[in-house]
Amino acid sequence: MSQLFLCEKSSQAKILAQHLGANSYVSNAWHGQNVTVVAAQGHLLELAKLDEYVGKGTWKIEDLPVLPQEWVLQVKADERSQELFKTIGHYLKMADHVVIATDPDDEGELIGRDLINAHNYQGKTSRLWVSALNTDGLSKALSSLLPLSATDGYWRAAAIRRKLDWLFGMNLSRAFSVKLGKTTHVGRIKTRLLAELVKRDREIAEFKPVAFHEVVATMSGAELRYDSGMAAHALLDEDVLSMLSGLYGATGVVTSVLEDAIEVAPPLPYTLSALLVDGAALGVGLFNGYTAAQALYVAGAISYPRSGSTATPSVGSAAFAAHSAIVTTGELPASATEEMTCIYNLVQSNLRMQELGAVTINRRTIMVDVRGHAFRLQEQWVKPGKEGFAGALQSDHPLYRKYQALNIRPGKAYRKGEKLVVSDVTVKKLATAAPAPYNEASILKMVAENSIGTEATRVSSINSLVKDGVAVASEQTDAHGAVLRAPIILRSTDWAQGLASKLPASVMGGEMTLQVKAAQDAARHGDESLDRHLLDATKWMLWVMPESSYRDGN
Structure with a gap:
């Protein structure tokens, strides 16, 4: 064997192996003439737990924070990881040329580098950077393999992120577990999610509705709303309500007709988060949507899904070798699940909307004076012949209802000075509504x-809220108790509410995220002094840890 391709997932390895003509599957790898393809199945190595550095025994706050002088990277303890690590080591010893073919992102780079470094591989290395696992995408990427130096920034960014997340998670989780007497999970993402979830539920619990009146007058079949000239949600005096109710049969005069038009661009090309939000609106849960997107990528139907880019690649160009928005790259597999079909159709529809471009919306505001009282009619409709992307919306698309309503063109044109007779007046006393609880999509x-x-x-972090005991999930139901195809509702638990009141504000806020971002930005730009970010993180933890003598000035 001369060439070894190191993939991240078995499904990914199978597609690449077929493309390379490596059709014999033996000893956890695909083999062909002078080529072998093997999959790591995700991260096989992880940073050692805190006990590796402080020893086992009673947890003590005074032992913290721990900043390892020598970081220990260990193979995961499960039998599958141990065996696969040995298998990959065996193939590395036989390889003259190793091509890292993991996912084209920070974590994929870290998986590949961890393995070749752990096995001390010294031979030739290259990087296959491909976002579309179809024939064209693979052929182009294979013809232009990259040196590892081209992706060093991704590796260094992932490595410093892993160390900082270890520092925050291991040290702060242990410190607050000791302080609170209960296992407490603190981390850069999960604690921020906890803060946002608790904040929203507190806003709901503390919400006080504000009463207001809505007055609607019907004139020539159209419903015009009373314009008090005050705040949108105004509570009217009884005298004013009495006068307004007495306008039945009165004649109003159109005082102004303002018309304009706006262009509304199509939704941005899909990032993974945007795609999963739209999928959730159609009843595909976040985890199922994430799994479906990954399956479609492996099947060559869509481009690499874990993308935060909204840039659309030029089909047939080398742009597929870099991150882009999620686009279709092949046909929907015949064996596609319902979730895969939904996700694929959303991506396909999004691309079609990009091609059709903006929709033009006509807008018209009519003001009518009735015995000194102002009423307003606002109308919007899609300009005929300028439907743009709205013309591509199918009935199951999240935007369909919005633009379907805009397809109804007003039946009457109004002129300034025109007289209208009030045929009905409706007065309603309403109240402002509390914020909606978070659901997995929102x-x-x-x-x-x-x-x-x-x-x-993001998806795994949101799912961990329930696992960690800080959130409860419930399905949305209609008035009769029937389960709706809608995103799962997430509410904070009593434990979460108490925890949020005990953790320092800087831990609950975005400080950890800011530190990681600064370190990753430095890593991507070739900064060699990344250890200073670890030292800064350690100093910050000294300030926020419970019973910190450093914070007290000792």
């Missing part, structure tokens, strides 16, 4: 908009 949208976590970690 919390994913929130973390994406605030750059919390990455496309590779």
Whole structure:
């Protein structure tokens, strides 16, 4: 054997092996003439637990924080990982040329580098960087293998992220577990999610509705709303309500007709988070949507899914070798599940919307005076012949209802000075509504908009909320108790509410994320002094740890 391709997943390895003509599967690898393809099945190595550095025994806050002088990287303890690590080592010893063919991102780079470094491989190495596992994508990437120096930034960024997350998670989780007398999970992403979830539930619990009146007058079949000139949610005096109710049969005069048009661009090309949010709106849970997207990628149907880019690649160009928005790269597999079909159709529809471009929306505002009282009618409709992307929306798309309503063109044109007779007046006393609780789609949208976590970690972090006991999940139901095809509702537990009140604000906020981002940015730009970021993180933890003598000035 002369060439070894090191993949991240078995399904990925199988597709690459077929492309390379390595069709014989023996001893956990695909073999062909002078080529072998093997899969690591994700991270086989991990940083050692805290006990490796402080020893086993009673947990003590005074032992913390721990900043390892020599980081220990260990093979995961399970039998499968141990055996696979040995298998890959065997093939590395036989290889003249190793090609890292893991996923094209930070974590994929870390998986490959960990393995060749752990086995002290000294031979020739290259990087296969491909975002589309179809014939064209693989052929182009294989014809232009990269030196590892080209992806050093990804590796260094992932390595410093792993160390910082270890520092935060291991030290702070142990410190607050000791302080609170209960296992407590603290980390860069999960603690920020906890903070946002608790904040929203507190806003709901403390919400006080504000009463207001809505007055609607019907004129020439159209419903016009009373414009008090005050806040949108105004509570009207009884005298005003009495006068408004008495407008039945009165004649109003159109005082102004304002018309304009706006162009609405199609939704941005899909990132993974945006795709999963739309999938959740159609009843595909985050985890199932994530799994479906990965399966479609492995089948060569869509491009690499763990992407945060909204840039659309030029089909047939080398742009597929870099990260891009999620696009279709092949046909929907015949064996596709319902979830895979839904995700594929969303990607396909999104691409079609990009091709059709913006939709033009006509807008019209009519003001009518009735005995000195102002009423407003606002109309919007899609301009005929300028439907743009709205013309591609299918009935199961999340945006369909919105634009379907805009397809109804107003039946009447209004002129300034025109007289209208009030045929009905309706007065309603309403109240403002509390914020909606988070569901798995809305919390994913929130973390994406605030750059919390990455496309590779957000779904697992959201799922861990329930596992860690800080959230409970419930299905949405209709008035009759029937389960809806809608995102799962997430509410904070009593333990989460108590924990949020005990953790320092800087731990609950975005400080850990800021530190990781700064370190990763430095790593991507070739900064050689990354240890200073570990020292800065350790100093910060000294300030935020419970019973910190450092914070007290000792």
